Amino acid sequence: xxxxxxxxxxxxxxxxxxxxxxxxxxxxxxxxxxxxxxxxxxxxxxxxxxxxxxxxxxxxxxxxxxxxxxxxxxxxxxxxxxxxxxxxxxxxxxxxxxxxxxxxxxxxxxxxxxxxxxxxxxxxxxxxxxxxxxxxxxxxxxxxxxxxxxxxxxxxxxxxxxxxxxxxxxxxxxxxxxxxxxxxxxxxxxxxxxxxxxxxxxxxxxxxxxxxxxxxxxxxxxxxxxxxxxxxxxxxxxxxxxxxxxxxxxxxxxxxxxxxxxxxxxxxxxxxxxxxxxxxxxxxxxxxxxxxxxxxxxxxxxxxxxxxxxxxxxxxxxxxxx
Amino acid sequence: xxxxxxxxxxxxxxxxxxxxxxxxxxxxxxxxxxxxxxxxxxxxxxxxxxxxxxxxxxxxxxxxxxxxxxxxxxxxxxxxxxxxxxxxxxxxxxxxxxxxxxxxxxxxxxxxxxxxxxxxxxxxxxxxxxxxxxxxxxxxxxxxxxxxxxxxxxxxxxxxxxxxxxxxxxxxxxxxxxxxxxxxxxxxxxxxxxxxxxxxxxxxxxxxxxxxxxxxxxxxxxxxxxxxxxxxxxxxxxxxxxxxxxxxxxxxxxxxxxxxxxxxxxxxxxxxxxxxxxxxxxxxxxxxxxxxxxxxxxxxxxxxxxxxxxxxxxxxxxxxxxxxxxxxxxxxxxxxxxxxxxxxxxxxxxxxxxxxxxxxxxxxxxxxxxxxxxxxxxxxxxxxxxxxxxxxxxxxxxxxxxxxxxxxxxxxxxxxxxxxxxxxxxxxxxxxxxxxxxxxxxxxxxxxxxxxxxxxxxxxxxxxxxxxxxxxxxxxxxxxxxxxxxxxxxxxxxxxxxxxx
Numbered sequence: 001x002x003x004x005x006x007x008x009x010x011x012x013x014x015x016x017x018x019x020x021x022x023x024x025x026x027x028x029x030x031x032x033x034x035x036x037x038x039x040x041x042x043x044x045x046x047x048x049x050x051x052x053x054x055x056x057x058x059x060x061x062x063x064x065x066x067x068x069x070x071x072x073x074x075x076x077x078x079x080x081x082x083x084x085x086x087x088x089x090x091x092x093x094x095x096x097x098x099x100x101x102x103x104x105x106x107x108x109x110x111x112x113x114x115x116x117x118x119x120x121x122x123x124x125x126x127x128x129x130x131x132x133x134x135x136x137x138x139x140x141x142x143x144x145x146x147x148x149x150x151x152x153x154x155x156x157x158x159x160x161x162x163x164x165x166x167x168x169x170x171x172x173x174x175x176x177x178x179x180x181x182x183x184x185x186x187x188x189x190x191x192x193x194x195x196x197x198x199x200x201x202x203x204x205x206x207x208x209x210x211x212x213x214x215x216x217x218x219x220x221x222x223x224x225x226x227x228x229x230x231x232x233x234x235x236x237x238x239x240x241x242x243x244x245x246x247x248x249x250x251x252x253x254x255x256x257x258x259x260x261x262x263x264x265x266x267x268x269x270x271x272x273x274x275x276x277x278x279x280x281x282x283x284x285x286x287x288x289x290x291x292x293x294x295x296x297x298x299x300x301x302x303x304x305x306x307x308x309x310x311x312x313x314x315x316x317x318x319x320x321x322x
Numbered sequence: 323x324x325x326x327x328x329x330x331x332x333x334x335x336x337x338x339x340x341x342x343x344x345x346x347x348x349x350x351x352x353x354x355x356x357x358x359x360x361x362x363x364x365x366x367x368x369x370x371x372x373x374x375x376x377x378x379x380x381x382x383x384x385x386x387x388x389x390x391x392x393x394x395x396x397x398x399x400x401x402x403x404x405x406x407x408x409x410x411x412x413x414x415x416x417x418x419x420x421x422x423x424x425x426x427x428x429x430x431x432x433x434x435x436x437x438x439x440x441x442x443x444x445x446x447x448x449x450x451x452x453x454x455x456x457x458x459x460x461x462x463x464x465x466x467x468x469x470x471x472x473x474x475x476x477x478x479x480x481x482x483x484x485x486x487x488x489x490x491x492x493x494x495x496x497x498x499x500x501x502x503x504x505x506x507x508x509x510x511x512x513x514x515x516x517x518x519x520x521x522x523x524x525x526x527x528x529x530x531x532x533x534x535x536x537x538x539x540x541x542x543x544x545x546x547x548x549x550x551x552x553x554x555x556x557x558x559x560x561x562x563x564x565x566x567x568x569x570x571x572x573x574x575x576x577x578x579x580x581x582x583x584x585x586x587x588x589x590x591x592x593x594x595x596x597x598x599x600x601x602x603x604x605x606x607x608x609x610x611x612x613x614x615x616x617x618x619x620x621x622x623x624x625x626x627x628x629x630x631x632x633x634x635x636x637x638x639x640x641x642x643x644x645x646x647x648x649x650x651x652x653x654x655x656x657x658x659x660x661x662x663x664x665x666x667x668x669x670x671x672x673x674x675x676x677x678x679x680x681x682x683x684x685x686x687x688x689x690x691x692x693x694x695x696x697x698x699x700x701x702x703x704x705x706x707x708x709x710x711x712x713x714x715x716x717x718x719x720x721x722x723x724x725x726x727x728x729x730x731x732x733x734x735x736x737x738x739x740x741x742x743x744x745x746x747x748x749x750x751x752x753x754x755x756x757x758x759x760x761x762x763x764x765x766x767x768x769x770x771x772x773x774x775x776x777x778x779x780x781x782x783x784x785x786x787x788x789x790x791x792x793x794x795x796x797x798x799x800x801x802x803x804x805x806x807x808x809x810x811x812x813x814x815x816x817x818x819x820x821x822x823x
Contacts, residue, residue, distance in 0.1 A: 057543050067500060073602040074500075074593070099602050115500040117537040122730065247593065247603070248508075250498045250539060251725050253585035254567040254718075259576060264569055269726050283576050286678040290578035294604035 031112030032066075035088050040171040043095050046080070046142070047107055052087030054118055060146035061124030061241060061273050064089065065249045067115035068106065073099045076246050078218070078272070079119060080142035089116070092142030097295050098302035105306070120249045121272045124239070126150040130157060130213045133205050134180070135227055137163040137198045137219030143241065144218045145172060149179040151216075157181050159209075161201035163219070167191035199226050212236050217276065221285045228276035238276035242267045244287060259283045326370050328435055335437045336365035343658035347628045350512040353655055354418075357440075357447045366394045368432060369439045377426035377441060382774030383481070385409045387426055387441055390448065403452045406445060407459045410773070411484040412477070412523045414453055415506060417446025418515050420770040421649050453522040458529055466490040468787050471555040473540045473728075476504020477769045478561030478760030480527055481776030482783075487530040489780075489789050491556075496538040499592065504563060506769070508592040509584070509619070511626050517591075541731035550755055557755045557783045560734075560742060561776055564761035565725040569718055570614075574672030579608060579680035583615070583623040583719035596630045608715025610634045612683055614669055616646035617766075620719035621653065624661050627717070635661050636711065640668040640688045640701040666690075666701065670708065672716055682710045722766050734758075741765060748782040749775060757782055 036048040054064070063078045081090035095104040107113070124147055132151045136144030141162050151158050160180035164170050165188045176183050184201040185193030194200055198219070206212055215238040217227040224240040231238045244267050246256040251269035258267050259280035265271060339355040340346075346353055357365065369391045377387040386405050393402035406413045422428070422442035430438035452458075468491045472479045475497040483493045501507055503520045528534065540546065540562075549555045567582030569575050586605070589595035595605035607630040613623050616639035624635045639646060642665045643653065657663065664685075671684040687707035690699035724740035735752035737743045742751055742758040749757045759775030761767055 053543060062542070070500075071594075071601050115537050117498060117500070117539055117543075119542050120539060121542075247585060247588050248499060250565070251727060252508075252563075252565045252567070253588050254569070254582040255585045257569070257576065264571070264575070266566070269566075269730075287576060287578060289678070291604040291606065294606060298602065298604070 031114055032116040033112045034107055034109055035086070036109055037107065040092075041169045043104075044139075044169070044171070045093055045095070045104055045107075046171075047091045047093065047103075048083075048086075048088040049091065049113060049116060050087060051089050051116060054089055054116075055082045055084050055087045058082040058089065058119040059123030060126065060150045061143075062119035062121045063243075063249075063272060064091070064116050064118030064120065065246070066091070066113050066117075068099065068103055069114045072102075072114065074115075074247055074249065075099055075103075076120075076243060076249060076268075078140075078143035078241065078243065079146065081146055089118075090142075092139070094139045098298035101299070101302060117249070120268060122270070124150070124216070124241075124273050126154050127214070128154045128156065131159065131209055131211065132156045133159045133161055133202055133212055133215045135161045135163075135198050135202060135215060135217040135219070135223075137217075137223040140217070140219030140223070140241070141172065144216065145175060145179070147216050147218075148176065152179040152181075156213075159205045159212075160184065161186065161198050161205065163187070163198035163201070163223070164192075165189070197226065198223060199230050202227060202230055206234060206236075214239070215276075216240075221281055221288065224276060224279075225281035228279065228281070232277055239273050240276040240279060241272045242274060242279065242284060243272065244284060245291065258287075326367075328370070328432065331368045331370065331432070331436075332364055333436055335368070335440050336361040338440075338443055343655075343660070346513065347625075347659040348631075350629055352516055353513050354443075356450055357443055359447075362394065362444060362447045363397075365440050365444055366391050368436075370432060372431060376429040376431065377439075380426045380429040382425065382770050383409045383777055385426075385445070391439075391444065394444065394448070399448065399451055400455075400457060402448050403457055404459065406448055407452075409777075410445075411459070411481065411527060412449075412773070413445050414449025414519045415477075415515060415523055416770055416773070417442050417444070417449050418519070419506075419510060419768075421768055423650060425770070449519075449523075453519065458526050463488060463531065464490050465492065466789065468492070468556045468789070469554055470494070470783065471496065471549045471553070471558045472561065473546070473558065474498075474504055474561040474563060474760075474762075475502035475524075475534055475536075476561060476563055476760065476772065477506065478563075478772035478776040478779075479504070479559065480524070481773035482559045482561060482757075482759070482780045483532045483776075484527055484530060485777055485780035486783060487527075487532050489784055491787075491789075493532045494555075495532060495534045496540050497534060497536045498539040500536050501592065502534045502536060504561075508588045509622070510769075511587065511591055511622050511629075513625065513629070514622070539727070541727040546728065546732040546734065546753065546756060550753075555755075556787055557757065559776070559779050559783065560728060560751070560756065560758035560762060561760045561772065562725055562728060562762045563772075564722040564741070564766050566723045567718060568721050568723055570669070570720065572669060572671055574674055574680070574683075577672055577674040577680045577716075578678050579606075579714055580672060580716045581718070583613070583619045583717050584722070586623050586717055587619070587626060590626050590630065605630070606715075607632050608680070608713065610636070610713045611715045611717060612636045612638050612669075612711060612713040613717040613719055614638050615719035615721070616641075616643075616648055616653075616663075617719060617721070618648045618652055619766075620717075621648050621656050623717045623719050624656055625659060627715070628659055628661065632715070636713070637661055637663045638667045638669060638683075638685065638711070639663070639665055641690065641698065642666060645698045664711075668701065668703065669716075673710070680714050680716055681712070683713050683716055684708055684710050722761075724762065724765075728762075739765070748785075749779040750782060750786075755786065 033050045039045045080092040095101045134148040160183040163186040218241045244256040247253040249268045256267040261278040371388045390402040390405040426441045427438040470491045472495040487493045567584045589605045593603035594601040595603035611627040611632040666688040673682040675681045687704045688701040691702045694700040735743045757779040759779045760772035
């Protein structure tokens with residue numbers, strides 16, 4: 001039951017469609033409303049997007065593809081969390097390119113995404129493994145959370161290892177503590193937790209426990225490769241979640257092909273989870289670079305557009321920012 | 323009117339303007355402008371109106387071709403439209419992309435001595451006229467209580483949806499991409515099939531009461547089984563297309579600059595890539611593009627590359643023009659636009675530079691040996707004939723394999739190759755109430771074959787649900803007894819769900 005104050009607040013905003021009515025209408029026709037947002041840093045932000053059906057269907061390890069508007073790119077994003085009661089999908093976005101920076105600028109509560117399709121990909125296999133290390137670095141911190149939670153629910157002893165550049169960028173520490181039996185935070189500059197990379201944290205955990213049954217790592221390719229190389233001599237089963245360039249996400253374009261065990265696999269329908277010891281990371285990283293020139297150009301163009309908007313504030317969606 | 327004979331009809335096909343090859347290779351406007359009215363009428367005169375028309379039998383959906391041509395001769399264009407749309411809801415699309423030379427036009431008796439009647443162009447003319455005039459099919463639908471879910475909004479799904487909607491079912495079409503149309507949208511480029519035509523024809527389907535839900539990936543958002551058990555659908559049709567691009571497993575395939583034709587076409591057609599900064603999706607077209615394969619998709623990929631300003635575009639195919647699966651017209655258009663065809667050439671390795679980008683492709687010359695099981699002569703490499711082609715972009719258009727998503731997420735039975743197994747007669751799958759058709763059953767084929775399969779499945783679904791099977795359709799009342807049997811309209815074959823207005 002809502003409090004009276006909230007009801008009054010709702011009544012003051014008649015333009016807003018009541019959330020209850022919205023849930024029963026065709027989401028596709030209206031776009032996908034953004035329910036909440038929080039900014040973890042000047043580059044990383046979290047969105048909660050309404051999609052009750054997807055919130056019911058989503059499993060750890062899956063991803064969505066979103067479009068900001070009808071001229072936009074199809075952007076694959078790993079599902080960072082889902083709330084079946086609220087009917088929302090949580091996405092954590094790092095604003096690095098033109099499209100994600102545009103998201104950062106326009107995606108606020110009340111706005112809608114033009115498209116959001118999913119949950120895509122094969123859900124992660126969460127066995128009842130005894131001791132599991134869940135590793136998240138950079139943009140991989142958020143999507144490792146549902147995996148850690150799933151392992152906890154399956155009865156595993158969960159050791160979380162999450163890495164950030166510096167203390168100010170840390171987020172979700174409480175959430176991780178609530179599902180991890182042990183949590184090792186690593187920062188590049190040592191301003192919080194261990195100083196150094198997540199691999200240091202993994203080594204610490206392996207040394208402490210001796211036997212680790214599984215490692216799940218999500219993060220930049222360099223980090224995932226380092227994790228794979230670290231666990232290979234120990235023979236620990238290691239799973240990574242790959243996020244190559246995609247277009248449709250339904251297995252149709254083959255843009256997301258990755259080499260796993262010497263075979264072509266499509267990350268969108270065969271993955272995104274793969275055995276880290278089989279993945280050809282050099283191939284993955286080389287293929288991630290293939291639109292770098294275009295991406296740089298798009299970013300410059302975007303920045304130029306933003307400058308123009310600030311000079312003519314009447315055109316700006318949000319003149320208060322920047 | 324005296325009966326027409328092969329001697330009395332116009333001997334030449336009527337004139338149809340096409341864009342000049344040099345001009346069109348630089349734009350995305352349609353290649354063929356279509357008939358002008360007078361020319362269309364001349365072409366109609368070439369039809370002998372055979373009493374037992376071979377063309378109707380040759381059409382996968384059985385359009386009453388002489389019927390609509392006679393209407394056109396009478397200048398009853400609306401009537402012609404109504405006859406076509408009795409069986410085919412997408413005339414402007416099919417008139418453009420059907421391989422008529424293998425179907426209706428291929429069996430036209432006029433073609434035995436002269437060029438066959440240009441049935442496809444006439445169909446397109448009617449379809450375009452309908453769009454321009456805003457005609458739509460006046461179907462008087464009496465709703466029944468059945469709900470049908472259709473997976474995929476391509477030609478198979480749309481044809482199935484149209485038939486079931488006309489029978490009174492409430493039909494929902496689910497599409498994974500953000501826009502409906504399937505291959506018509508992401509695959510076939512604008513210069514062959516403008517998106518405006520696709521929009522117009524899909525608009526007609528929506529007016530029939532069909533609901534289209536985009537951004538819905540069946541199998542992952544909900545499963546086929548859930549559609550039947552929890553969501554209350556009485557039957558489901560699967561028309562997801564074949565979809566997964568094939569690669570060759572030769573070295574260098576993952577170099578940057580190597581992509582599937584599906585990716586190239588999806589980026590260009592659906593995402594409007596290459597038109598940055600207006601559209602955000604990037605696409606880098608090479609200076610010298612090599613397309614592997616010589617089917618219709620390869621032709622589209624080459625002609626798109628040309629239009630996106632590749633300096634040179636090559637077709638690399640291990641057999642010869644005679645064996646190539648593309649439509650003659652497409653090959654002809656491609657040659658006109660300056661595509662360089664390298665027949666009897668097979669790639670063996672793609673070579674990269676220090677940056678991991680394609681710089682060349684090593685190929686081997688082929689010669690034709692004995693015929694294989696497909697009846698085509700099997701190509702064999704000529705020993706010691708390897709050579710390098712300089713190229714900075716390689717596009718794979720060598721076919722597709724089955725999309726795995728529905729197989730991964732439902733208990734539906736697949737065949738050895740991963741396609742959905744169906745009963746040939748009814749298109750029923752191993753799941754009760756679930757039917758499938760189009761490329762996901764047959765492997766890559768054509769738009770019209772997929773539409774034919776969609777209609778066949780619709781018929782089976784009607785039978786399964788106990789809706790009295792009927793092909794009868796509403797037609798405006800006609801004068802006199804012509805075309806009737808003892809005064810009963812032949813079209814009225816017990817179509818109980820229809821009510822005349």
